Structures are given as C-alpha cells and as structure tokens.
Amino acid sequence: MAEHMDTRLVKLARKGNQGAFAELVELYKDKIFHLAYRMLSNRHEAEDIVQEAFLRVYKNWDRYDENQKFSTWIYRIATNLCIDRLRKRKPTYSLDAELNDQDGTDGYTLVPGDERTPETAYLLSETQTTIHQAIDGLPAKYKSVMVLRYLQELSLQEIADILKMPVTTVKTRVHRGREFLRKRLEHKLF
Numbered sequence: 273m274a275e276h277m278d279t280r281l282v283k284l285a286r287k288g289n290q291g292a293f294a295e296l297v298e299l300y301k302d303k304i305f306h307l308a309y310r311m312l313s314n315r316h317e318a319e320d321i322v323q324e325a326f327l328r329v330y331k332n333w334d335r336y337d338e339n340q341k342f343s344t345w346i347y348r349i350a351t352n353l354c355i356d357r358l359r360k361r362k363p364t365y366s367l368d369a370e371l372n373d374q375d376g377t378d379g380y381t382l383v384p385g386d387e388r389t390p391e392t393a394y395l396l397s398e399t400q401t402t403i404h405q406a407i408d409g410l411p412a413k414y415k416s417v418m419v420l421r422y423l424q425e426l427s428l429q430e431i432a433d434i435l436k437m438p439v440t441t442v443k444t445r446v447h448r449g450r451e452f453l454r455k456r457l458e459h460k461l462f
Contacts (some may be wrong), residue, residue: 414452
C-alpha cells in the first residue's frame with residue numbers, strides 16, 4: 273500500500289505538483305536524516321544531506337526510472353552524497369568526534385523505554401554508543417552497507433539496487449564489515 277502511494281505521489285510530483293513533492297519529502301526526510309546521521313555522525317551534515325538529496329530529486333526527475341522504487345532511488349542519492357562527504361573529510365578528522373550532543377545523548381541511540389531502570393538504560397546507551405563508534409570507524413564502502421543493512425534494515429537486494437552493485441558484492445561487504453566490527457568490539461567491550 274505504501275509503495276502504491278509512493279508511485280502515485282511520484283507521478284504527480286514529476287508533473288510539477290508541489291503538494292505531492294512536499295508529501296514525498298515528509299515521508300522520507302526522517303529516514304534520509306537517520307541514514308545520513310548514522311553514516312556521518314554529525315547532525316548538521318545529516319541535515320545538509322537531506323536537503324541536498326531532495327534538491328537532486330527535484331532537479332533530476334527526468335533521470336528517475338519508474339520501474340524502480342522511489343525509496344531505492346532516494347536512498348542511492350543520499351548514500352552517494354554521504355560517501356562523497358566521507359571521502360572529502362581530512363584523514364585526521366575523528367569520525368567519533370561528534371557522536372554525541374553535549375548532554376551525552378544524540379536522541380537516536382536511545383531505544384524507547386519499556387520500563388527500564390536507569391542502570392539498564394545507561395548500560396544499553398553505553399553499548400549502543402560503542403557499537404555506533406565502531407560503525408563510524410568503518411571504511412566508507414563497508415559503512416554504507418552496514419548502515420543500510422543493520423540500521424535501516426534493508427534487504428541485501430535493496431542494498432544492491434541502491435548501491436548499484438551485485439548482491440554477492442553486498443554479501444561480501446556485509447561479511448567483511450561484520451568481521452571488522454567484531455574485532456573492534458572485542459577490544460572495546462572485553
């Protein structure tokens with residue numbers, strides 16, 4: 273049903289319907305922000321990516337292939353923008369530097385409460401922070417795959433479509449990314 277609504281909105285937006293485009297922005301802005309924030313660990317850069325992704329969509333409707341899902345197209349645009357941003361960073365830049373806001377939380381790493389005690393919430397937050405720091409340390413080619421697979425919960429086929437690569441390559445990168453994370457986390461957690 274959601275896919276059908278996307279198709280209808282995309283057709284209207286491509287014909288210049290501003291309301292339909294605004295609805296697409298509303299449907300996808302948080303998902304794109306979450307993807308960009310997980311890849312870049314920087315709220316301002318993530319907000320820039322959201323704006324740039326929708327700007328590119330708006331300017332490039334003629335390049336959109338109606339045979340693919342809109343979500344695949346916009347995720348590809350956003351992921352590529354994030355990868356470009358990561359490549360442009362200076363090598364001395366610490367990917368962990370802006371993981372948290374000043375109060376120690378980022379609003380996205382905290383799982384909604386289900387009657388947790390402060391101690392378990394703190395331990396969960398610490399573990400999630402450690403995992404996100406480990407993901408931040410991944411090379412861009414593994415990071416994009418890991419974020420799409422485990423934080424966006426996309427299928428291997430969806431990731432292959434977004435990144436325009438064979439599923440076998442995605443599987444390999446997921447495997448290598450997991451191995452990299454396992455090694456990093458063993459040192460940090462144990």
